[in-house]
Amino acid sequence: MTEMLDQPTPKMRRQIPGLGSDPGSVRQRIEAMEQLLERMFVIPGINKPVGLDVILDIIPGIGTISAAALGSYIAWEARNLRMSKWQVARMAGNIGFDMLLGLIPWVGAIPDFFFRSNTRNVRIIKQHLDKHHPETRTIDVSARR
Known part of the structure; x- marks a missing residue:
């Protein structure tokens, strides 16, 4: 019985939105992760807006590494989309720069509050998806403000 719960079946992937490996599901997951890391509350x-990324930077060392690991998930999704090595490297550079800023205890949360590497990385992925998978495009209401 527990074996069935370990791996989602193809039928489950079709029924539960965001669980599949298709570009639309990837878009949903990276947008949710960016929301968690950068815009959890105002x-x-x-x-x-502030998210888990800034909050974790308050914890010296471990928090910064944890925030970088969570941000790396977004780059991993980009790699799974078969984005170019240049785009993935650019995203890794954003994560690395964010991590370097966060290594400064307490003060590192301030530049991280403004740099928002995860938002930058999601923007890179969205540009790729809009170009190569336009059917996944969604209307961004916040961009109109």
Whole structure:
């Protein structure tokens, strides 16, 4: 019985949105991860979104490495989409730069608050998907503001 729960079947992948390996499912997953890492909630007063990436940077060492590992998931999805090595390397550079900023205890959260490497990486993937898989395109309401 537990063996059935370990691996989703093709039928389950079709029924549960975002679980498949198709470009549309990948878009859903990376957008959800970016939401978690960069825009989990809005700081009242300054009206600026904050996510797990900035929160983890407050924890010296371990938090920064954890945030980089979570951000690397987005680059891994890009690799699975067979994006060019240049694009994946650019995303890795964003993650590395973000990690270097976060290595400065406490103060590292401030530049990370403005750099937003995960948002940059999701933008790279979305440009690729819009060009090569236009059927996955969604309307971004926040871009119109």
